Amino acid sequence: MPGLKTIIALSFILAIGFLLVILSSALFGNYLTLLVVATYVVAPIPNWICGKAAQQDDFMDNGSNTVVELGRFITGFLVVMGIALPVVLAHTEAITIQAMAMSIVGGLLIYSTIISFGMFFREQEEF
């Protein structure tokens, strides 16, 4: 069972992630890399909305399952977007290579924190 230590570790990782992203923008005076944070914060939302939308009659019905899969598709899209956006920006020299690496690592830390928080503290509804 997750307890206090899990919460402390997760918040520590989240803080490191934000530190890396903010450093990647503030060190070079170029705040485009904050878009990575926005992408990763938005990424779990489609799954949540589509899960709510398909909850009514998910039994013996293929139609409602499609909505859940649309949510998963958008989630996969947004996760890769969080990596691809700094790479595109660095390729056109809008940001530097160091800022790209720092924002990618920081964004992945933030997203893994969000995902593992959802995994640890999910309500035990399903059998």
Add this chain to the structure above:
Amino acid sequence: MANGLSDHRIFRFPKPQWLNSAYTRTAGVHAAGALFSLALFTFIDAATFSKSHLNGSHFHVNFVDWIPGIFSTFGMLIINSIDKTRLSGDNFSYSGDGVAWKARVILFMGFAGMAGGLAGSVTVCVLKYVVTDALWPELWFGVANIVANALIMLSCVVLWVSQNMEDDYTYNLAL
């Protein structure tokens, strides 16, 4: 149940068991979204590079380069929004002869859009960049177009396969 399925198969090697799990299906849908994102950002990379100060040539990405990607995306949208059970109309009584025929025509339009997108990207790459002797940093605009359209096609294949897994899975669950 598993024996009942294996009676209908044609090939010697059976479909591996992990291909039928719900976990693989979820991973497949995620992977399809990831591939589509990769395709879009490959092309956006070419477009932004064309607009940035690094591009010193007279080659630029304009609307002509976007047309194959738009066709591929529409094809993928059409292919994956068709209900797969409507395609085999002869097995089910609730979908009459008209519905299966219409579904196949629309599916054909989707495949045609997708193949047209890939062919169009090769056409744009050859006619706009290769024939006019573009060198590497500018040739990337055409190559990225082909790569993006191929990735959209791959994403569509992954999504199609993982949506067809769903039927076997729910069937297993029902029995």
